Amino acid sequence: DAKTTQPPSMDCAEGRAANLPCNHSTISGNEYVYWYRQIHSQGPQYIIHGLKNNETNEMASLIITEDRKSSTLILPHATLRDTAVYYCIASLSHNAGNMLTFGGGTRLMVKP
Amino acid sequence: DAGVTQSPTHLIKTRGQQVTLRCSPKSGHDTVSWYQQALGQGPQFIFQYYEEEERQRGNFPDRFSGHQFPNYSSELNVNALLLGDSALYLCASSLEAGVYGYTFGSGTRLTVV
Numbered sequence A: 001d002a003k004t005t006q007p008p009s010m011d012c013a014e015g016r017a018a019n020l021p022c023n024h025s026t027i028s029g030n031e032y033v034y035w036y037r038q039i040h041s042q043g044p045q046y047i048i049h050g051l052k053n054n055e056t057n058e059m060a061s062l063i064i065t066e067d068r069k070s071s072t073l074i075l076p077h078a079t080l081r082d083t084a085v086y087y088c089i090a091s092l093s094h095n096a097g098n099m100l101t102f103g104g105g106t107r108l109m110v111k112p
Numbered sequence B: 001d002a003g004v005t006q007s008p009t010h011l012i013k014t015r016g017q018q019v020t021l022r023c024s025p026k027s028g029h030d031t032v033s034w035y036q037q038a039l040g041q042g043p044q045f046i047f048q049y050y051e052e053e054e055r056q057r058g059n060f061p062d063r064f065s066g067h068q069f070p071n072y073s074s075e076l077n078v079n080a081l082l083l084g085d086s087a088l089y090l091c092a093s094s095l096e097a098g099v100y101g102y103t104f105g106s107g108t109r110l111t112v113v
Helices: none
Strands: A009-013 A018-023 A032-038 A045-050 A061-064 A070-075 A084-091 A106-111 B005-007 B010-013 B019-024 B031-037 B044-050 B053-057 B064-068 B074-078 B087-094 B108-112
Touching: A009 A018, A018 A032, A018 A084, A018 A106, A032 A061, A045 A061, A045 A070, A070 A084, B005 B087, B010 B019, B019 B087, B019 B108, B031 B074, B044 B064, B074 B087
Parallel strands: A009 A106, B010 B108
Antiparallel strands: A018 A070, A032 A045, A032 A084, A061 A070, A084 A106, B005 B019, B019 B074, B031 B044, B031 B087, B044 B053, B064 B074, B087 B108
16 A cells, blocks of 8 residues: 555634645555544544545545645535544555555644 | 444453454445554554455464454454553454445454553
């Protein structure tokens, strides 16, 4: 799996968009970018994934640069419940059979 | 629809003892993975079970072993416990043929004293 680099922490005002960056400059052509988050005292929660195109679901949007060396997870209207550690993971396959390699993640603090 | 269920939620053991942690996967999922998460760090992959066999293994010693049952539930066993084994142990389930992310349980907090 390609190594990912994320800022250790970020703050965001409640109601504003939270933009979480991730660098994955060594990502290979068939590696996906996955985002998970972990709220205190819970297990990680899948958010979104993508390969080349930008993706959006009910939780977030994922913007992947054209060269695929970086991506941004966007929470459009952050709430206090979005306070969590966010993990960006580059991995070969989204299917079962492939382990997830977690880094340190970004600790997002949403403030009132 | 029940998600991943892990038991117990908390456990205290003494150095040298053995421990068994249990995991029931999300309904319909057939693959179970185990992760260890030390305080302040990201989860680290221990191993994965599919069709009752260990399919992948991370960088963990043989003291860590597991089992998957025909109903897809799984156990993680750790022998000769060390203080450094104190951590949150997470179980994640998925569908072998699926295209969606892993579903994690809330974990078992193991403290070795």
